[in-house]
Amino acid sequence: xxxxxxxxxxxxxxxYRVAFMLRACGLDFAQRPVDFFNGETRTPEYRATINEMGxxxxxxxxxxxxxxxxxxxxxxxxxxxxxxxxxEAEKLEILSWMLFDNHKLNGLIGTLRFMVAVSKSGETPxxxxxxxxxxxxxxxxxxHLAKRSFMVGERVTIADFSLCAxxxxxxxxxxxxxxxxEIRQWLARLKAVPGWQAPYDIxxxxxxxxx
Amino acid sequence: xxxxxxxxxxxxxxxYRVAFMLRACGLDFAQRPVDFFNGETRTPEYRATINEMGxxxxxxxxxxxxxxxxxxxxxxxxxxxxxxxxxEAEKLEILSWMLFDNHKLNGLIGTLRFMVAVSKSGETPxxxxxxxxxxxxxxxxxxHLAKRSFMVGERVTIADFSLCAxxxxxxxxxxxxxxxxEIRQWLARLKAVPGWQAPYDIxxxxxxxxx
Numbered sequence: 001x002x003x004x005x006x007x008x009x010x011x012x013x014x015x016y017r018v019a020f021m022l023r024a025c026g027l028d029f030a031q032r033p034v035d036f037f038n039g040e041t042r043t044p045e046y047r048a049t050i051n052e053m054g055x056x057x058x059x060x061x062x063x064x065x066x067x068x069x070x071x072x073x074x075x076x077x078x079x080x081x082x083x084x085x086x087x088e089a090e091k092l093e094i095l096s097w098m099l100f101d102n103h104k105l106n107g108l109i110g111t112l113r114f115m116v117a118v119s120k121s122g123e124t125p126x127x128x129x130x131x132x133x134x135x136x137x138x139x140x141x142x143x144h145l146a147k148r149s150f151m152v153g154e155r156v157t158i159a160d161f162s163l164c165a166x167x168x169x170x171x172x173x174x175x176x177x178x179x180x181x182e183i184r185q186w187l188a189r190l191k192a193v194p195g196w197q198a199p200y201d202i203x204x205x206x207x208x209x210x211x
Numbered sequence: 212x213x214x215x216x217x218x219x220x221x222x223x224x225x226x227y228r229v230a231f232m233l234r235a236c237g238l239d240f241a242q243r244p245v246d247f248f249n250g251e252t253r254t255p256e257y258r259a260t261i262n263e264m265g266x267x268x269x270x271x272x273x274x275x276x277x278x279x280x281x282x283x284x285x286x287x288x289x290x291x292x293x294x295x296x297x298x299e300a301e302k303l304e305i306l307s308w309m310l311f312d313n314h315k316l317n318g319l320i321g322t323l324r325f326m327v328a329v330s331k332s333g334e335t336p337x338x339x340x341x342x343x344x345x346x347x348x349x350x351x352x353x354x355h356l357a358k359r360s361f362m363v364g365e366r367v368t369i370a371d372f373s374l375c376a377x378x379x380x381x382x383x384x385x386x387x388x389x390x391x392x393e394i395r396q397w398l399a400r401l402k403a404v405p406g407w408q409a410p411y412d413i414x415x416x417x418x419x420x421x422x
Contacts, residue, residue: 047354053311067307068306068307070306075303092286093282095306096278099282099313100264103314107314125336126337140264143263
């Protein structure tokens, strides 16, 4: 039996960032596939026993059951001593970027990508709104990476694992990636981290919707 | 001169949560008003010298200049030993709720409230989308608070300071607060924290738009 069990599915950026971190830390984990598209994360049973927030990923490690991918990254960094900030200032800078990412980047890309590439919503006022916000956030990250190789401290940290999440997904949801050369080079650099794999190679995908 | 300088304005939930924390910790701070509605946070100069993310709040403490209200709360908890988790498990639980809050609660209320109550957008597909997401997140917090007095560990922590931010604002943006009795009782309990003040009493408001 693997040391870590990861509730999740490949199409989720938050699941991907945790799976990438587990592999990069050399930790042995097993995926517990979650039938997201048939509503498994939103059942009363899932909320009562797995995650009250009704989300993936959830990481089980012995008696610990952890929700929120950013908190899981912090837990694994504490546990292994890998990919963490070198001091309090760096740790706060990492936290700052992870909060920004949840609020303005991957937190919104998740919904935009789901609407455009999964639900095939077409262009709507909501996708336009989300894309404008995402584009603004990408511009901030692009400017940040113009002056450095990684998000914090000139080496790979959990801030990078957080921000890269959906950016490795292959679907088109209407972002012109040519406009972000610094981000593209940073994503190429992160691929050199031992253990890196593309999202759909690292985890199995969720079931398609039945009926 | 005050020990801490807080860039911000009263209408911002992220500024409010930091100001409330500073007061609750008994720290001496001065507000540096920011002319948000005339675009001060989005100028190249502000991004270059104050905060590359183009946001408030920013907390200045000696040589330190900190962005992202959640990271500022963590810094102040480290510094004072107040309102922090008692152990690693509690600290991770706090981080988990702060990430949830940035992603799904206050992170979205900020935009919804701005559109409806400040820009007077009226109801649009985007406000409908945001309100549905916010309502879902409020339901999760309501269920969580049905079993406890505060978000984590049965006493006030920075998770409470994070989540309460926009919930004390007086404007109507179309949420039926009668549906959330646990949240209303929790907000009433938090008012008993020494130093609590309503948002528009704790900081000065931003300038109205000129022209």
